[in-house]
Amino acid sequence: MITGTAVTKTFRQRGNVLGRREVPALRGVDFTIGKGGAVSFIGESGCGKTTLGRIIAGLETYDSGEIVIDGTPMSGLSHRRRQPYFRRIQLIHQDPYSALNPTRTIHQTLEAPLRLRARQAGRPRSWGDVRAEELLALVGLDPGYVLPRYPHQLSGGMRQRVVIARALTMDPEMLVADEAVSMIDVSLRLGVLALLKDLRERLGVSVLFITHDIATARYIGDGGELYVIYRGQVVERGATETIINEPVHPYTQSLLSATPVLHGLERPGPERVVPTEALDEGKADAGCLFARRCPFSTSRCEAETPVLGHDGGTGQLHACFHPRRRSVVPLETA
Amino acid sequence: METAPGVRIRDLTVVYNTPMGELPAVSGVDLTLTPGTITGVVGESGSGKSTLALSLLNAVQPPGRISGGSVEIDGLGDVVRLRGEELRQARGRKVGYVFQAAQNSLNPLKTIGKQLLDLGRSHDVADPRALVRDAKDLLARMGLDGARVLDSHQHELSGGMRQRVGIMLALVLNAKVVVLDEPTTALDMITQATILRIIREVHEERALTTLVITHDVGAVAEVADALAVMYGGRIVEHGPIADVLGAPAHPYTQGLIRAIPRLSGDISQARALPGRPPTLGTLPAAGCVFRERCALRMEICETVEPAPVTCGGRTVACHAAGHSLAPVKRKEYV
Amino acid sequence: MTVTVLPEVAGTSRATLRRNFWRGVWRVLRRKPSRMAGVGIVALFALMGAFGPLLYPANLPRDDNALYAPPSLAHPFGTDFEGTDVLALVVTGARYVLLTGLATAFITVALGTAIGLFAGFRRGRWDTALMRLTDLNLAIPGLPLLLVLSTVWKFTSPLEMGLVLGLLGWGGVARAVRSQTLSLRERGFIEAARGLGLPTRHIVGRELLPSMAPYIAMNMLIAVTGAVYAQVGLFFLGVLPFEANNWGVMLNLAVFSGGALTTPAALPYLLAPLLAILLLTLGIVLIVDAMDEIFNPRLREE
Incomplete structure (x- = not known):
C-alpha cells in the first residue's frame, strides 16, 4: 500500500543569465494505490504523469508532500533507508529497446539482480539460474531460446516481457508501467497488457499504469481506479468504468x-x-x-x-x- | 479548381539487398488511389508500408531498389521511370510528402521561413512573395499565426505545430498527391484529433488525393475513405473503410481489429494476435505470408500464395476468405 | 530494414560467451581486407618491438667504407653517417617508440576514463571539480613543459617518457568519456539497474563501461599514434639526449647532420623512420574502423 499526500515537484530549467525558469510538474497530488490494485494515470505528455510514476518508483525526488509506503513515511528517511521500500516498486520502461543493455545477454541481464537477491536471502548462487528460468516462463517466454540471446535478437514484445521478468526478480509489490506498450507492434500490445493483468491476478502485484490512451487503461484497469491528470493536477478520479462511461x-x-x-x-x-x-x-x-x-x-x-x-x-x-x-x-x- | 489526380500502383516490387541476397520488402502490390479520396495503409513494423510510400516518390534508398512494376500518377506518368531533374521537380510540385516524425524533420538552425524559401529556390519558384503568402494562408487555415510561425525556429514550436508546418511544406507548391507517413505518432490524443481533422479538411478544400501510412488503425479510421492492410510486403485486404473495419474478411485484419483496445464494446473480447510480425529474413518464400499466425490455416496456404480477389469494391488475398466475402453487410458510413 | 540472423548459440556460461566474443572479433576483422592488413601491420611492429633487438648485436656494426650508402641488398634502406644499417636502426628503435606509445595510451585512457566516468556518473560537485581539473590539464602547454622537463630529466626509460606524455594528455579523453557517461546514464537500462538497487560497482563496471568499450578502445589506439608523434617530435627537435636508438633521433640526424633535405645521399636515412611511423599509424587507423563492430553484439554477429 502506497499513499501520497500533496506531492509537488517543480523542475528548474537552466535559463539565461537573468535567472532560471521554473516548470511546475506536479501541483499537489494525492493518491492511494492499494495492495493488488490497478490504478491508471491518464493525461497528455507533459502533464506530470510520468514524473509522478518515477517518484513512486523512487527514481525521482519530490519537493514537498509525503509518500507513505506500508505505513512508513519516506520523507524522513535517507536515500539508503528508502531503498528497500522502493525496490519493491519496479518501473517498466516505455522503451524496451533502451531498457535492456545491448551488450549483455538476457542471461547476464537477469543474473545480476538475482545474484543480489540470492545473497540477501542467503540462497546458493545456482538458485539464480533456476529462478531466471521460472521468471521467463512466467512472462510467457521460452527460457532456452531467450537466455543466451542479446536484446537485438528479440522482438519488441519479447523484450518488454524480459523487462517485466527483470522487474519481477525483486518480488515487487507494485509494477509501474509507463506507456509500456506504446513502442510495441499493435498486434502484440494486448499480449503484454494481458500479461500485466495476469501477473496482478496470479501474484497479487499491484499495477500502476501510466498512459495517454484511455482505451488501453480500460483494458488493464477494469475494477481499478483511474486518475485524469492535467498540468500537474488530478482533475478527475474514480472507478475506471465510471470515469469512462460517465465523465x-x-x-x-x-x-x-x-x-x-x-x-x-x-x-x-x-x-x-x-x-x-x-x-x-x-x-x-x-x-x-x-x-x-x-x-x-x-x-x-x-x-x-x-x-x-x-x-x-x-x-x-x-x-x-x-x-x-x-x-x-x-x-x-x- | 482542377480535379484530383488518380494514382495506380501496379505489381510493384521493392527489394532490399541483404547479406542473404535480395529480399522483397514489397512484393507485387496493386493499389489504386481513387482521385479525391484518402486511402489509409495500415501495417506493423516490417510490413513494407513505409517502403511503399517512398515508392510513390521513387525515393527508395539503397540498399533498397524498385525492381519491378509501375506507379502511374495522372499528369506525371510512371514515377518509377522518372530520373534526375524531372523526378526532383515532381517531388514537391506533384507529390507532397510529410515525413515520418515530421516533428523532427525540420532544420533546427534555420527559421521555418528560411526553409520555405530554400524549398522555393530549389523548385525555381518565380515569386517568393506569393510562396510566403500561400504558406501563411495554409498555416492560418490550420489555425496558426503564419507570420509568427515563419519567424520561428523548430524548437519554438510544439509537436502539433511542427506537424502542421510539415503539412504546409508538403502542400505549398500545390502538390495534388500527398503522402503522410505516420502523421500522428508521438502526438497527444487531443492534438492527434486536431491534426486528423485538419488533414481531412485541407484534403477536401484543395481536392487532393491522399495516402496516409500508419501502424495505428485508429489514426486512419477517423479520416480515410478506403483502407489497405499490409502484411509481409503484401496488401492483404483493401476496401471502403467502414466495410473493412465493420466486416473484415482477411484473418489478419480480423486479428488486428480484435487487438485494439476500444472504448466501446466488450473489452474482454480483445485479444492479441499470436506470434510475431515477420521481418525480411523470416518471411516465408512460398505460400501465404500470414499462415504462421493464422487460425484458419489450410493445407494450400503452405504452398500457394493467395491471389488478391476483388469483389464488390473489396479486395482480399486469402484462401479461406474467398467464399465468405460476397454478402457483405453494408454499414452506416459516417 | 533489419535482418537478424540468429547464430548458433549453446549454453550461457562465461567461457562460451568469451569464445563467442573472440569468434565474433575474428569475423569482424575478416569482413574487410583493410582490417586484416591493419592487424598484419600492427602485429609486425609488435614482433619488431618484442624481438627486434635480439636479431642484432647490442652495438650495431659500423662500416666506415659505406657511409650514407644507397639502398642495396645488404642494406635495403642504405646506411647512416657511421655506416650502420638503417633497417637495423629502425627495427631496434621500434621497442622504445612502441613501449612509450603503449604506456602513454594506457595512462591516458585509464586516467581519462576513470575521471570522466566518475564525473559523469556522480555529477554535481564532483563533476565541477574534476572538470576544472580537466580544463587545467587541457590548458597545460605540453611542448614547452617537456622542453623544461628535459633539462632535468633524461627520459632514458620509455616508461618514464610514456608516464609524462600520459599525464599531460588525459584531458581530452576525460571530457569525451564524461559526455558519453552523461548521455548513457539517462538510458533505460542504467536507470533500471539503479531501480533494482544494483551496486554502483556493477552499474559502472558491467553496464556503463562495456557500452563505452568501442569508444575507449578507439581512444586508446589513437592515443598510441599521438604518443608516437609526440615523442618522435621531441627527439627530432633534439631537446632530448641521443642516448637511445630512436626513430626521432634518426630523423634529427638525417635532417640536421646528414642534410637529407638538400642532398639525396641521406634520403633513405630520413625516409625509413618516416615510413615506419606512417605504416604504424596506418595499421592502427585500419583497425580502429573495426572497433564499433567488435563491441556491439548486433554488428558483431550480423
Whole structure:
C-alpha cells in the first residue's frame, strides 16, 4: 500500500543569465494505490504523469508532500533507508529497446539482480539460474531460446516481457508501467497488457499504469481506479468504468472525445467535446487550469480554483465548478 | 479548381539487398488511389508500408531498389521511370510528402521561413512573395499565426505545430498527391484529433488525393475513405473503410481489429494476435505470408500464395476468405 | 530494414560467451581486407618491438667504407653517417617508440576514463571539480613543459617518457568519456539497474563501461599514434639526449647532420623512420574502423 499526500515537484530549467525558469510538474497530488490494485494515470505528455510514476518508483525526488509506503513515511528517511521500500516498486520502461543493455545477454541481464537477491536471502548462487528460468516462463517466454540471446535478437514484445521478468526478480509489490506498450507492434500490445493483468491476478502485484490512451487503461484497469491528470493536477478520479462511461470533467471528456472512432464498428458519441487549442498555455495560473481551453468555462472558472470533490453528487471525485455528464464515448453500432 | 489526380500502383516490387541476397520488402502490390479520396495503409513494423510510400516518390534508398512494376500518377506518368531533374521537380510540385516524425524533420538552425524559401529556390519558384503568402494562408487555415510561425525556429514550436508546418511544406507548391507517413505518432490524443481533422479538411478544400501510412488503425479510421492492410510486403485486404473495419474478411485484419483496445464494446473480447510480425529474413518464400499466425490455416496456404480477389469494391488475398466475402453487410458510413 | 540472423548459440556460461566474443572479433576483422592488413601491420611492429633487438648485436656494426650508402641488398634502406644499417636502426628503435606509445595510451585512457566516468556518473560537485581539473590539464602547454622537463630529466626509460606524455594528455579523453557517461546514464537500462538497487560497482563496471568499450578502445589506439608523434617530435627537435636508438633521433640526424633535405645521399636515412611511423599509424587507423563492430553484439554477429 502506497499513499501520497500533496506531492509537488517543480523542475528548474537552466535559463539565461537573468535567472532560471521554473516548470511546475506536479501541483499537489494525492493518491492511494492499494495492495493488488490497478490504478491508471491518464493525461497528455507533459502533464506530470510520468514524473509522478518515477517518484513512486523512487527514481525521482519530490519537493514537498509525503509518500507513505506500508505505513512508513519516506520523507524522513535517507536515500539508503528508502531503498528497500522502493525496490519493491519496479518501473517498466516505455522503451524496451533502451531498457535492456545491448551488450549483455538476457542471461547476464537477469543474473545480476538475482545474484543480489540470492545473497540477501542467503540462497546458493545456482538458485539464480533456476529462478531466471521460472521468471521467463512466467512472462510467457521460452527460457532456452531467450537466455543466451542479446536484446537485438528479440522482438519488441519479447523484450518488454524480459523487462517485466527483470522487474519481477525483486518480488515487487507494485509494477509501474509507463506507456509500456506504446513502442510495441499493435498486434502484440494486448499480449503484454494481458500479461500485466495476469501477473496482478496470479501474484497479487499491484499495477500502476501510466498512459495517454484511455482505451488501453480500460483494458488493464477494469475494477481499478483511474486518475485524469492535467498540468500537474488530478482533475478527475474514480472507478475506471465510471470515469469512462460517465465523465463529468470537460478535460476528461475532451480526451475521450479525441479517441478515434472505428467507423463501421462504432459511431461517435453525440456530445463530443473539442477543447480550444492552447497555443500559449500556462501564462495565468489562477483559477481552473483548464479554463482557457474549456468550451464551458465561466467567469468563476477564471477567478476561483476548483478542488477535487464530489460536488454535484457525482460518484467520482472531480475538480470542476460545472460538472455535467456528457455522452462522448463512441457507441458500438448494432 | 482542377480535379484530383488518380494514382495506380501496379505489381510493384521493392527489394532490399541483404547479406542473404535480395529480399522483397514489397512484393507485387496493386493499389489504386481513387482521385479525391484518402486511402489509409495500415501495417506493423516490417510490413513494407513505409517502403511503399517512398515508392510513390521513387525515393527508395539503397540498399533498397524498385525492381519491378509501375506507379502511374495522372499528369506525371510512371514515377518509377522518372530520373534526375524531372523526378526532383515532381517531388514537391506533384507529390507532397510529410515525413515520418515530421516533428523532427525540420532544420533546427534555420527559421521555418528560411526553409520555405530554400524549398522555393530549389523548385525555381518565380515569386517568393506569393510562396510566403500561400504558406501563411495554409498555416492560418490550420489555425496558426503564419507570420509568427515563419519567424520561428523548430524548437519554438510544439509537436502539433511542427506537424502542421510539415503539412504546409508538403502542400505549398500545390502538390495534388500527398503522402503522410505516420502523421500522428508521438502526438497527444487531443492534438492527434486536431491534426486528423485538419488533414481531412485541407484534403477536401484543395481536392487532393491522399495516402496516409500508419501502424495505428485508429489514426486512419477517423479520416480515410478506403483502407489497405499490409502484411509481409503484401496488401492483404483493401476496401471502403467502414466495410473493412465493420466486416473484415482477411484473418489478419480480423486479428488486428480484435487487438485494439476500444472504448466501446466488450473489452474482454480483445485479444492479441499470436506470434510475431515477420521481418525480411523470416518471411516465408512460398505460400501465404500470414499462415504462421493464422487460425484458419489450410493445407494450400503452405504452398500457394493467395491471389488478391476483388469483389464488390473489396479486395482480399486469402484462401479461406474467398467464399465468405460476397454478402457483405453494408454499414452506416459516417 | 533489419535482418537478424540468429547464430548458433549453446549454453550461457562465461567461457562460451568469451569464445563467442573472440569468434565474433575474428569475423569482424575478416569482413574487410583493410582490417586484416591493419592487424598484419600492427602485429609486425609488435614482433619488431618484442624481438627486434635480439636479431642484432647490442652495438650495431659500423662500416666506415659505406657511409650514407644507397639502398642495396645488404642494406635495403642504405646506411647512416657511421655506416650502420638503417633497417637495423629502425627495427631496434621500434621497442622504445612502441613501449612509450603503449604506456602513454594506457595512462591516458585509464586516467581519462576513470575521471570522466566518475564525473559523469556522480555529477554535481564532483563533476565541477574534476572538470576544472580537466580544463587545467587541457590548458597545460605540453611542448614547452617537456622542453623544461628535459633539462632535468633524461627520459632514458620509455616508461618514464610514456608516464609524462600520459599525464599531460588525459584531458581530452576525460571530457569525451564524461559526455558519453552523461548521455548513457539517462538510458533505460542504467536507470533500471539503479531501480533494482544494483551496486554502483556493477552499474559502472558491467553496464556503463562495456557500452563505452568501442569508444575507449578507439581512444586508446589513437592515443598510441599521438604518443608516437609526440615523442618522435621531441627527439627530432633534439631537446632530448641521443642516448637511445630512436626513430626521432634518426630523423634529427638525417635532417640536421646528414642534410637529407638538400642532398639525396641521406634520403633513405630520413625516409625509413618516416615510413615506419606512417605504416604504424596506418595499421592502427585500419583497425580502429573495426572497433564499433567488435563491441556491439548486433554488428558483431550480423
